Amino acid sequence: METLASRLVPEAVKNLIPYQSARRIGGQGHIWLNANELEQGCDYGEGSGAYHRYPDFLPHQLAERYLAYSLNGREVQDLEALAVRGADEAIDLLVRTFCQPGRDKVLVCPPTYAMYEFCAESFMVEAVKVPLLDNFQLNVPQICAQLPQAKLLFLCSPNNPTGNVIRQEDIHAILEASQSSTLVVVDEAYIEFAPDTTVVDLIAQYPNLVVIRTLSKAFGLAAVRCGFLLADPGVMTYVARLVAPYPIADPVAQISLSALSETGVARMRTQTASLIAVRDWFIDQVQQLPMVETVYPSATNFVLIRFRGPECIYSHLLDRGIVTRNQAHDPALNHCVRISVGSKNSMLETLNALKEYN
Numbered sequence: 001m002e003t004l005a006s007r008l009v010p011e012a013v014k015n016l017i018p019y020q021s022a023r024r025i026g027g028q029g030h031i032w033l034n035a036n037e038l039e040q041g042c043d044y045g046e047g048s049g050a051y052h053r054y055p056d057f058l059p060h061q062l063a064e065r066y067l068a069y070s071l072n073g074r075e076v077q078d079l080e081a082l083a084v085r086g087a088d089e090a091i092d093l094l095v096r097t098f099c100q101p102g103r104d105k106v107l108v109c110p111p112t113y114a115m116y117e118f119c120a121e122s123f124m125v126e127a128v129k130v131p132l133l134d135n136f137q138l139n140v141p142q143i144c145a146q147l148p149q150a151k152l153l154f155l156c157s158p159n160n161p162t163g164n165v166i167r168q169e170d171i172h173a174i175l176e177a178s179q180s181s182t183l184v185v186v187d188e189a190y191i192e193f194a195p196d197t198t199v200v201d202l203i204a205q206y207p208n209l210v211v212i213r214t215l216s217k218a219f220g221l222a223a224v225r226c227g228f229l230l231a232d233p234g235v236m237t238y239v240a241r242l243v244a245p246y247p248i249a250d251p252v253a254q255i256s257l258s259a260l261s262e263t264g265v266a267r268m269r270t271q272t273a274s275l276i277a278v279r280d281w282f283i284d285q286v287q288q289l290p291m292v293e294t295v296y297p298s299a300t301n302f303v304l305i306r307f308r309g310p311e312c313i314y315s316h317l318l319d320r321g322i323v324t325r326n327q328a329h330d331p332a333l334n335h336c337v338r339i340s341v342g343s344k345n346s347m348l349e350t351l352n353a354l355k356e357y358n
């Protein structure tokens, strides 16, 4: 059956036979001499002796557990999950699966996460920009006008670095307009901070929708490098062809499975609620400072602040050992600094440093 994904995917990927790793070929036996591994492990400490065998070629248990977590008891037909090395790998995989260098285009809506543009351009795929409006919402008519020439559209909700959720009706309008032309990728890296706004359920209705997730943010596992791609099987079949033979290291799979267990998810939710309380307290405090022009509403674990005056507050904080993210390189975000929300103590110290500037 012809699908949008099968029309968009380059012939070379369509005809690609996935790499036949030893684990993928499998087999039955009691002596395993098929993968050039060491039959006995070598112990270097840290439990290393148990890692002499290659991991699962695709960690299905992890993908299934993530799918169950992301649906939270809801039923969605025709939805698959793929575990990858962080959301960044998901972005890269989508570009490499569906775009041809020097020929295809993707759409991005800055200010947004810079990796969409970087991954496209590093693969010699042009990233056409349709900037966000002044209220950081999508310019829907302009996006719709550009859809026919783009294989992928990258959206981020809640968006980094602006912190806002993209309006659901705009995403719907774009999904309606893109069904026969473009895959719409919604990066939900920060979704745990605004869980009701997920568009994951819409994949059943719009098979051209792909959702990207990560354990790096609310789950607090940035160093583990574990992300997920959620998509219709018609899309996933092509992406899975390009995935590295053993994308997830065993220790990563084990830690991620624990995080996605019932107790793990409950712990993440408690921690998220505390972080939101600190974030809202910090926003309330910081917006009283005279040098603060705007504190943008945040549905994430960071706050975007626009300061008054020509000087950048970023270096003032840096001089006091507080490292934040300067956004001044983006013309739409001049005088803006993005501050991640840390512990109450860290935010108090940041607040005091800002007061000193006054």
Ligand SMILES: Cc1ncc(COP(=O)(O)O)c(C=O)c1O
Pocket (backbone or CB within 6 Å): 085, 086, 087, 088, 089, 113, 156, 159, 160, 187, 189, 190, 213, 214, 215, 216, 222, 226, 227
């Ligand atoms: C919107 C967005 N997507 C993806 C990522 C990268 O996530 P990961 O650590 O899973 O690669 C980030 C990290 O800052 C992000 O802000």
